[in-house]
Amino acid sequence: MENEALTALFLGQLPGFRLDTVQVAETVVVIATSIQPTSGCPTCGTSSARVHSRYRRHLSDLPAGGTSVTLELAVRRFVCQEPLCRQHIFCERFVDGLTPSVRRSRRALAVIQHVSVILGGNAGAALLKRMQCRVSASTVLRAARLLPPVVRSVPEVIGVDDFAFRRGHVYGTVIVDLETRRPIELLSDRSASTLAAWLKQHPHIKIISRDRSLEYEKGICEGAPMAQQVLDRWHVLKNCREALERQLARDRTAILEICHDQVPLPSLPRTHSEQARRSERQQVRQQVFDRIHALSINGRSQRAISRKLYVSRGRVRAALTAKVQPPLGRQQSRSGILAPFLSYLQHRFSQGERNAGQLLREVRQQGFSGSRKRVAQWMQMRRTAPAKTTPGPYVAMGR
Ligand SMILES: [Zn+2]
Numbered sequence: 001m002e003n004e005a006l007t008a009l010f011l012g013q014l015p016g017f018r019l020d021t022v023q024v025a026e027t028v029v030v031i032a033t034s035i036q037p038t039s040g041c042p043t044c045g046t047s048s049a050r051v052h053s054r055y056r057r058h059l060s061d062l063p064a065g066g067t068s069v070t071l072e073l074a075v076r077r078f079v080c081q082e083p084l085c086r087q088h089i090f091c092e093r094f095v096d097g098l099t100p101s102v103r104r105s106r107r108a109l110a111v112i113q114h115v116s117v118i119l120g121g122n123a124g125a126a127l128l129k130r131m132q133c134r135v136s137a138s139t140v141l142r143a144a145r146l147l148p149p150v151v152r153s154v155p156e157v158i159g160v161d162d163f164a165f166r167r168g169h170v171y172g173t174v175i176v177d178l179e180t181r182r183p184i185e186l187l188s189d190r191s192a193s194t195l196a197a198w199l200k201q202h203p204h205i206k207i208i209s210r211d212r213s214l215e216y217e218k219g220i221c222e223g224a225p226m227a228q229q230v231l232d233r234w235h236v237l238k239n240c241r242e243a244l245e246r247q248l249a250r251d252r253t254a255i256l257e258i259c260h261d262q263v264p265l266p267s268l269p270r271t272h273s274e275q276a277r278r279s280e281r282q283q284v285r286q287q288v289f290d291r292i293h294a295l296s297i298n299g300r301s302q303r304a305i306s307r308k309l310y311v312s313r314g315r316v317r318a319a320l321t322a323k324v325q326p327p328l329g330r331q332q333s334r335s336g337i338l339a340p341f342l343s344y345l346q347h348r349f350s351q352g353e354r355n356a357g358q359l360l361r362e363v364r365q366q367g368f369s370g371s372r373k374r375v376a377q378w379m380q381m382r383r384t385a386p387a388k389t390t391p392g393p394y395v396a397m398g399r
Helices: 002-011 106-119 121-130 137-145 192-200 214-223 233-250 252-258 272-297 302-309 313-321 339-350 356-365 372-380 392-398
Strands: 017-024 028-034 051-064 067-079 089-091 157-166 170-177 182-187 207-210 228-231
Touching: 002 017, 002 028, 002 067, 017 067, 051 106, 106 121, 106 137, 121 137, 170 192, 182 192, 192 214, 207 214, 228 233, 233 252, 272 302, 272 313, 302 313, 339 356, 339 372, 356 372
Parallel strands: 028 067, 157 207, 207 228
Antiparallel strands: 017 028, 051 067, 067 089, 157 170, 170 182
Protein backbone atom coordinates (compact mmCIF):
# COMPACT_ATOMS: atom_id res chain seq x y z
CA MET A 1 0.00 0.00 0.00
CA GLU A 2 2.79 2.30 0.98
CA ASN A 3 4.61 1.38 -2.19
CA GLU A 4 1.52 2.15 -4.27
CA ALA A 5 1.26 5.60 -2.72
CA LEU A 6 4.90 6.32 -3.48
CA THR A 7 4.51 5.00 -7.01
CA ALA A 8 1.55 7.29 -7.57
CA LEU A 9 3.46 10.22 -6.06
CA PHE A 10 6.69 9.86 -8.00
CA LEU A 11 5.76 7.79 -11.06
CA GLY A 12 2.11 8.71 -11.62
CA GLN A 13 3.26 10.77 -14.57
CA LEU A 14 5.50 7.96 -15.92
CA PRO A 15 3.45 4.88 -16.86
CA GLY A 16 5.53 1.80 -17.76
CA PHE A 17 7.83 1.94 -14.71
CA ARG A 18 8.01 -0.11 -11.53
CA LEU A 19 9.14 1.64 -8.36
CA ASP A 20 12.15 -0.16 -6.86
CA THR A 21 13.12 2.05 -3.96
CA VAL A 22 13.22 5.61 -2.67
CA GLN A 23 16.47 6.79 -1.07
CA VAL A 24 16.18 9.86 1.12
CA ALA A 25 19.44 11.67 1.87
CA GLU A 26 20.49 15.21 0.88
CA THR A 27 18.26 14.66 -2.10
CA VAL A 28 15.48 12.20 -2.75
CA VAL A 29 16.46 9.58 -5.31
CA VAL A 30 13.61 7.54 -6.77
CA ILE A 31 14.88 4.35 -8.42
CA ALA A 32 12.55 2.72 -10.95
CA THR A 33 12.77 0.15 -13.75
CA SER A 34 11.06 0.09 -17.10
CA ILE A 35 8.61 -2.81 -17.33
CA GLN A 36 7.10 -2.31 -20.77
CA PRO A 37 7.62 -5.51 -22.79
CA THR A 38 8.36 -3.89 -26.14
CA SER A 39 9.33 -0.54 -27.62
CA GLY A 40 8.73 0.94 -31.07
CA CYS A 41 11.66 1.77 -33.37
CA PRO A 42 11.75 5.56 -33.90
CA THR A 43 12.73 5.14 -37.56
CA CYS A 44 10.45 2.41 -38.92
CA GLY A 45 7.91 2.14 -36.10
CA THR A 46 8.27 -1.64 -35.75
CA SER A 47 7.84 -2.96 -32.22
CA SER A 48 10.79 -4.86 -30.83
CA ALA A 49 11.14 -7.06 -27.73
CA ARG A 50 14.81 -7.90 -28.31
CA VAL A 51 16.85 -6.12 -25.66
CA HIS A 52 20.34 -5.02 -26.67
CA SER A 53 21.58 -3.52 -23.37
CA ARG A 54 20.54 -1.67 -20.24
CA TYR A 55 21.52 1.75 -18.84
CA ARG A 56 20.37 4.34 -16.31
CA ARG A 57 18.78 7.69 -17.01
CA HIS A 58 18.59 10.53 -14.51
CA LEU A 59 15.68 12.96 -14.56
CA SER A 60 15.15 15.98 -12.31
CA ASP A 61 11.65 16.10 -10.88
CA LEU A 62 9.75 18.63 -8.79
CA PRO A 63 11.13 18.98 -5.22
CA ALA A 64 9.36 17.08 -2.44
CA GLY A 65 9.16 18.50 1.09
CA GLY A 66 11.75 21.16 0.24
CA THR A 67 14.21 18.56 -1.04
CA SER A 68 15.20 18.10 -4.65
CA VAL A 69 14.11 14.87 -6.33
CA THR A 70 15.98 12.83 -8.94
CA LEU A 71 14.40 9.96 -10.84
CA GLU A 72 16.93 7.22 -11.58
CA LEU A 73 15.38 5.10 -14.32
CA ALA A 74 16.67 1.74 -15.46
CA VAL A 75 15.90 1.63 -19.20
CA ARG A 76 17.01 -0.42 -22.21
CA ARG A 77 18.30 -0.28 -25.74
CA PHE A 78 16.48 -2.49 -28.25
CA VAL A 79 17.53 -4.07 -31.51
CA CYS A 80 15.27 -3.21 -34.44
CA GLN A 81 13.89 -6.39 -35.94
CA GLU A 82 13.00 -4.91 -39.31
CA PRO A 83 15.77 -6.18 -41.67
CA LEU A 84 15.52 -3.22 -44.06
CA CYS A 85 15.58 -0.53 -41.31
CA ARG A 86 18.79 1.51 -41.20
CA GLN A 87 18.42 1.86 -37.41
CA HIS A 88 19.93 -1.25 -35.83
CA ILE A 89 19.82 -0.21 -32.19
CA PHE A 90 17.55 2.32 -30.55
CA CYS A 91 16.86 3.67 -27.08
CA GLU A 92 13.63 2.66 -25.40
CA ARG A 93 10.69 4.94 -26.18
CA PHE A 94 7.84 5.79 -23.80
CA VAL A 95 4.25 6.78 -24.50
CA ASP A 96 4.38 10.11 -22.71
CA GLY A 97 7.09 11.53 -24.94
CA LEU A 98 9.98 10.85 -22.56
CA THR A 99 12.55 11.00 -25.38
CA PRO A 100 16.20 10.03 -24.66
CA SER A 101 17.37 13.66 -24.64
CA VAL A 102 14.94 14.77 -21.91
CA ARG A 103 16.67 15.49 -18.57
CA ARG A 104 13.64 16.74 -16.65
CA SER A 105 10.21 15.33 -15.86
CA ARG A 106 7.32 16.81 -17.74
CA ARG A 107 5.78 18.40 -14.67
CA ALA A 108 9.11 19.99 -13.66
CA LEU A 109 9.46 21.42 -17.16
CA ALA A 110 5.92 22.85 -16.99
CA VAL A 111 6.75 24.69 -13.74
CA ILE A 112 9.95 26.12 -15.23
CA GLN A 113 8.03 27.26 -18.30
CA HIS A 114 5.44 29.05 -16.15
CA VAL A 115 8.17 30.77 -14.14
CA SER A 116 10.02 31.69 -17.32
CA VAL A 117 7.01 33.33 -18.94
CA ILE A 118 6.21 35.33 -15.80
CA LEU A 119 9.68 36.23 -14.48
CA GLY A 120 12.14 35.69 -17.33
CA GLY A 121 15.62 34.16 -17.12
CA ASN A 122 17.55 35.62 -14.16
CA ALA A 123 14.64 36.23 -11.78
CA GLY A 124 13.11 32.88 -12.73
CA ALA A 125 16.35 30.99 -12.03
CA ALA A 126 16.72 32.80 -8.67
CA LEU A 127 13.20 31.83 -7.58
CA LEU A 128 13.60 28.23 -8.74
CA LYS A 129 16.87 27.94 -6.79
CA ARG A 130 14.97 28.86 -3.61
CA MET A 131 12.50 26.10 -4.50
CA GLN A 132 15.35 23.54 -4.65
CA CYS A 133 15.11 23.37 -8.42
CA ARG A 134 18.58 24.28 -9.66
CA VAL A 135 18.55 25.57 -13.21
CA SER A 136 20.51 28.27 -14.99
CA ALA A 137 18.92 31.42 -16.42
CA SER A 138 19.63 30.13 -19.94
CA THR A 139 17.80 26.89 -19.18
CA VAL A 140 14.81 28.87 -17.91
CA LEU A 141 14.71 30.84 -21.17
CA ARG A 142 15.16 27.70 -23.31
CA ALA A 143 12.22 26.12 -21.47
CA ALA A 144 9.98 29.00 -22.54
CA ARG A 145 11.00 28.48 -26.17
CA LEU A 146 9.71 24.91 -26.02
CA LEU A 147 6.19 26.24 -25.47
CA PRO A 148 3.92 25.89 -28.49
CA PRO A 149 3.42 29.19 -30.34
CA VAL A 150 0.27 31.10 -29.47
CA VAL A 151 -2.20 30.84 -32.31
CA ARG A 152 -3.49 34.34 -32.99
CA SER A 153 -6.90 34.96 -34.40
CA VAL A 154 -6.96 37.11 -37.52
CA PRO A 155 -7.85 40.62 -36.35
CA GLU A 156 -10.75 42.37 -38.09
CA VAL A 157 -11.40 45.25 -35.72
CA ILE A 158 -8.34 47.19 -34.65
CA GLY A 159 -7.48 50.40 -32.85
CA VAL A 160 -4.57 52.62 -33.91
CA ASP A 161 -2.94 55.08 -31.55
CA ASP A 162 0.43 56.63 -30.90
CA PHE A 163 2.68 55.97 -27.91
CA ALA A 164 6.02 57.34 -26.78
CA PHE A 165 9.28 55.44 -27.02
CA ARG A 166 10.71 58.58 -25.40
CA ARG A 167 8.16 61.15 -24.36
CA GLY A 168 8.32 64.36 -26.33
CA HIS A 169 10.95 62.95 -28.71
CA VAL A 170 10.28 59.59 -30.32
CA TYR A 171 6.80 58.26 -30.98
CA GLY A 172 5.60 54.98 -32.44
CA THR A 173 2.24 53.46 -33.29
CA VAL A 174 0.53 50.72 -31.31
CA ILE A 175 -2.05 48.54 -33.02
CA VAL A 176 -4.56 46.82 -30.75
CA ASP A 177 -6.93 43.98 -31.61
CA LEU A 178 -10.12 45.47 -30.19
CA GLU A 179 -11.89 42.12 -30.02
CA THR A 180 -9.25 40.46 -27.82
CA ARG A 181 -8.14 43.82 -26.33
CA ARG A 182 -4.51 42.92 -26.86
CA PRO A 183 -1.76 44.87 -28.62
CA ILE A 184 -0.71 43.02 -31.75
CA GLU A 185 1.91 45.29 -33.31
CA LEU A 186 4.25 48.16 -32.53
CA LEU A 187 5.28 50.33 -35.47
CA SER A 188 8.50 52.33 -35.35
CA ASP A 189 6.90 55.71 -36.08
CA ARG A 190 3.49 57.32 -36.54
CA SER A 191 3.69 58.17 -40.21
CA ALA A 192 1.01 57.46 -42.79
CA SER A 193 3.37 55.41 -44.96
CA THR A 194 4.37 53.00 -42.15
CA LEU A 195 0.75 52.41 -41.15
CA ALA A 196 -0.30 51.98 -44.79
CA ALA A 197 2.46 49.39 -45.36
CA TRP A 198 1.30 47.37 -42.32
CA LEU A 199 -2.36 47.56 -43.35
CA LYS A 200 -1.54 46.31 -46.85
CA GLN A 201 -0.11 43.15 -45.25
CA HIS A 202 -3.38 42.68 -43.31
CA PRO A 203 -6.14 42.94 -45.90
CA HIS A 204 -8.76 41.26 -43.66
CA ILE A 205 -9.15 44.31 -41.42
CA LYS A 206 -12.67 45.74 -41.61
CA ILE A 207 -12.98 48.43 -38.92
CA ILE A 208 -10.27 50.77 -37.68
CA SER A 209 -10.69 53.02 -34.68
CA ARG A 210 -8.35 56.02 -34.57
CA ASP A 211 -7.82 59.43 -33.04
CA ARG A 212 -8.15 62.71 -34.96
CA SER A 213 -4.68 62.42 -36.50
CA LEU A 214 -4.65 63.32 -40.19
CA GLU A 215 -1.58 61.12 -40.69
CA TYR A 216 -3.48 58.02 -39.55
CA GLU A 217 -6.45 58.97 -41.69
CA LYS A 218 -4.14 59.25 -44.70
CA GLY A 219 -2.39 55.98 -43.85
CA ILE A 220 -5.69 54.10 -43.53
CA CYS A 221 -7.06 55.57 -46.79
CA GLU A 222 -3.88 54.44 -48.52
CA GLY A 223 -3.39 51.04 -46.85
CA ALA A 224 -6.96 49.86 -46.23
CA PRO A 225 -9.32 51.99 -48.35
CA MET A 226 -12.21 49.54 -47.87
CA ALA A 227 -11.97 49.54 -44.07
CA GLN A 228 -14.43 51.63 -42.12
CA GLN A 229 -12.78 54.34 -40.04
CA VAL A 230 -14.34 55.27 -36.73
CA LEU A 231 -13.32 57.88 -34.22
CA ASP A 232 -12.48 56.33 -30.88
CA ARG A 233 -14.90 56.93 -28.02
CA TRP A 234 -12.59 59.24 -26.13
CA HIS A 235 -12.24 61.60 -29.10
CA VAL A 236 -15.98 61.51 -29.87
CA LEU A 237 -16.64 62.69 -26.31
CA LYS A 238 -13.85 65.26 -26.57
CA ASN A 239 -15.30 66.66 -29.81
CA CYS A 240 -18.78 66.83 -28.28
CA ARG A 241 -17.53 68.54 -25.17
CA GLU A 242 -15.56 71.14 -27.11
CA ALA A 243 -18.50 71.88 -29.42
CA LEU A 244 -20.82 72.23 -26.45
CA GLU A 245 -18.40 74.54 -24.66
CA ARG A 246 -18.03 76.76 -27.74
CA GLN A 247 -21.79 77.01 -28.09
CA LEU A 248 -22.32 77.76 -24.40
CA ALA A 249 -19.61 80.44 -24.54
CA ARG A 250 -21.36 82.05 -27.53
CA ASP A 251 -24.74 82.02 -25.79
CA ARG A 252 -23.43 83.08 -22.43
CA THR A 253 -25.17 86.45 -22.47
CA ALA A 254 -28.51 84.94 -23.38
CA ILE A 255 -28.14 82.24 -20.74
CA LEU A 256 -27.38 84.84 -18.08
CA GLU A 257 -30.40 86.87 -19.07
CA ILE A 258 -32.65 83.85 -18.93
CA CYS A 259 -31.45 83.17 -15.39
CA HIS A 260 -33.41 85.93 -13.66
CA ASP A 261 -31.67 85.43 -10.40
CA GLN A 262 -28.40 86.37 -12.14
CA VAL A 263 -26.35 83.72 -10.39
CA PRO A 264 -23.04 83.72 -12.29
CA LEU A 265 -22.38 80.47 -14.18
CA PRO A 266 -19.69 78.42 -12.48
CA SER A 267 -16.50 78.37 -14.52
CA LEU A 268 -15.62 74.94 -15.90
CA PRO A 269 -12.32 73.38 -14.88
CA ARG A 270 -9.83 73.71 -17.72
CA THR A 271 -7.80 70.85 -19.12
CA HIS A 272 -4.02 71.04 -19.36
CA SER A 273 -4.16 71.57 -23.14
CA GLU A 274 -6.69 74.37 -22.75
CA GLN A 275 -4.53 76.02 -20.13
CA ALA A 276 -1.52 75.68 -22.43
CA ARG A 277 -3.41 77.26 -25.36
CA ARG A 278 -4.57 80.09 -23.14
CA SER A 279 -1.06 80.72 -21.87
CA GLU A 280 0.21 80.73 -25.48
CA ARG A 281 -2.46 83.26 -26.54
CA GLN A 282 -1.55 85.48 -23.61
CA GLN A 283 2.14 85.36 -24.62
CA VAL A 284 1.32 86.31 -28.22
CA ARG A 285 -0.85 89.20 -27.02
CA GLN A 286 1.93 90.38 -24.75
CA GLN A 287 4.45 90.28 -27.62
CA VAL A 288 2.15 92.34 -29.86
CA PHE A 289 1.55 94.80 -27.00
CA ASP A 290 5.30 95.20 -26.43
CA ARG A 291 6.01 95.74 -30.13
CA ILE A 292 3.28 98.38 -30.40
CA HIS A 293 4.88 100.31 -27.55
CA ALA A 294 8.40 99.84 -28.94
CA LEU A 295 7.36 101.14 -32.38
CA SER A 296 5.52 104.05 -30.80
CA ILE A 297 8.62 105.04 -28.82
CA ASN A 298 10.57 104.97 -32.11
CA GLY A 299 8.20 107.62 -33.40
CA ARG A 300 5.90 105.51 -35.60
CA SER A 301 2.35 106.71 -36.05
CA GLN A 302 -0.61 104.56 -35.00
CA ARG A 303 -1.47 104.02 -38.66
CA ALA A 304 2.09 102.85 -39.46
CA ILE A 305 2.13 100.48 -36.47
CA SER A 306 -1.24 99.08 -37.52
CA ARG A 307 0.06 98.36 -41.04
CA LYS A 308 3.35 96.90 -39.89
CA LEU A 309 1.89 94.52 -37.32
CA TYR A 310 -1.35 93.67 -39.19
CA VAL A 311 -3.50 94.72 -36.24
CA SER A 312 -6.43 97.12 -36.17
CA ARG A 313 -5.86 100.76 -35.37
CA GLY A 314 -8.33 100.41 -32.54
CA ARG A 315 -6.12 97.77 -30.98
CA VAL A 316 -3.03 99.96 -31.41
CA ARG A 317 -4.85 102.86 -29.78
CA ALA A 318 -6.06 100.67 -26.90
CA ALA A 319 -2.58 99.25 -26.36
CA LEU A 320 -1.00 102.73 -26.30
CA THR A 321 -3.64 104.01 -23.88
CA ALA A 322 -3.12 101.07 -21.50
CA LYS A 323 0.09 100.94 -19.50
CA VAL A 324 0.09 97.14 -19.14
CA GLN A 325 -1.47 94.38 -21.19
CA PRO A 326 -4.68 93.29 -19.44
CA PRO A 327 -4.77 89.54 -18.75
CA LEU A 328 -6.98 87.30 -20.84
CA GLY A 329 -10.26 87.10 -19.07
CA ARG A 330 -13.88 86.48 -19.60
CA GLN A 331 -15.47 89.36 -21.43
CA GLN A 332 -17.67 91.53 -19.29
CA SER A 333 -21.19 90.32 -19.66
CA ARG A 334 -22.94 92.80 -21.93
CA SER A 335 -26.07 92.50 -19.84
CA GLY A 336 -24.16 94.07 -16.96
CA ILE A 337 -25.62 97.54 -17.30
CA LEU A 338 -29.09 96.14 -17.88
CA ALA A 339 -28.87 93.52 -15.12
CA PRO A 340 -30.55 95.51 -12.31
CA PHE A 341 -33.60 96.11 -14.54
CA LEU A 342 -34.03 92.63 -16.03
CA SER A 343 -36.67 91.44 -13.58
CA TYR A 344 -38.68 94.64 -14.20
CA LEU A 345 -38.36 94.26 -17.98
CA GLN A 346 -39.42 90.62 -17.75
CA HIS A 347 -42.42 91.62 -15.66
CA ARG A 348 -43.49 94.27 -18.20
CA PHE A 349 -42.91 91.83 -21.06
CA SER A 350 -45.18 89.26 -19.41
CA GLN A 351 -47.84 92.01 -19.15
CA GLY A 352 -47.68 92.28 -22.94
CA GLU A 353 -45.50 95.34 -23.39
CA ARG A 354 -43.62 95.03 -26.70
CA ASN A 355 -42.57 98.63 -27.23
CA ALA A 356 -38.81 98.90 -26.62
CA GLY A 357 -38.96 102.71 -26.61
CA GLN A 358 -41.58 102.69 -23.86
CA LEU A 359 -39.56 100.22 -21.79
CA LEU A 360 -36.46 102.36 -22.26
CA ARG A 361 -38.27 105.40 -20.89
CA GLU A 362 -39.48 103.39 -17.90
CA VAL A 363 -36.09 101.96 -16.96
CA ARG A 364 -34.45 105.34 -17.49
CA GLN A 365 -36.78 106.71 -14.84
CA GLN A 366 -35.45 103.97 -12.56
CA GLY A 367 -31.86 104.99 -13.23
CA PHE A 368 -30.83 103.00 -16.34
CA SER A 369 -27.98 104.95 -17.97
CA GLY A 370 -27.31 102.66 -20.97
CA SER A 371 -28.20 103.12 -24.60
CA ARG A 372 -31.51 102.56 -26.33
CA LYS A 373 -29.80 99.77 -28.28
CA ARG A 374 -29.36 97.56 -25.19
CA VAL A 375 -33.07 97.58 -24.44
CA ALA A 376 -33.94 97.16 -28.12
CA GLN A 377 -31.66 94.10 -28.36
CA TRP A 378 -33.18 92.63 -25.22
CA MET A 379 -36.65 93.04 -26.73
CA GLN A 380 -35.51 91.76 -30.14
CA MET A 381 -34.41 88.44 -28.61
CA ARG A 382 -37.88 87.91 -27.15
CA ARG A 383 -40.09 89.00 -30.00
CA THR A 384 -42.10 86.30 -31.69
CA ALA A 385 -43.87 88.76 -34.04
CA PRO A 386 -42.59 91.91 -35.78
CA ALA A 387 -42.89 95.17 -33.85
CA LYS A 388 -45.74 97.50 -34.86
CA THR A 389 -43.16 100.07 -35.89
CA THR A 390 -41.30 97.69 -38.25
CA PRO A 391 -41.76 99.00 -41.82
CA GLY A 392 -43.85 96.79 -44.13
CA PRO A 393 -41.06 95.84 -46.59
CA TYR A 394 -38.89 94.47 -43.69
CA VAL A 395 -41.81 92.38 -42.40
CA ALA A 396 -42.19 90.92 -45.90
CA MET A 397 -38.46 90.15 -46.05
CA GLY A 398 -38.62 88.31 -42.76
CA ARG A 399 -41.32 85.94 -43.98
ZN1 LIG B 1 13.52 0.26 -37.24
